[in-house]
Amino acid sequence: MRVVDALGYPLRFELMPGQDHDSITGYRLLRELDFCPGEVLADRAYDTNAMWSFYKAELLLR
Secondary structure: OEEEOOOOOEEEEOOOOOOOOHHHHHHHHHHHOOOOOOOOOOOHHHOOHHHHHHHHHHHHHO
16 A cells, blocks of 8 residues: 555555455554545545544544
8 A cells, every 4th residue: 555645656655464455554544644635535445434434534623
């Protein structure tokens, strides 16, 4: 899994075990980073209730 900036340059890169779901590591990585609303692009693997709750909480705090 990787986190990149607006130009596609890597900010974080992490290898995961094949049996782990992307959303588990993605949730942890997003919690560790400081991002602004609208800066997160993700595929359907990250469309979980935990991720949406996190996004909404971040939007309300800003």
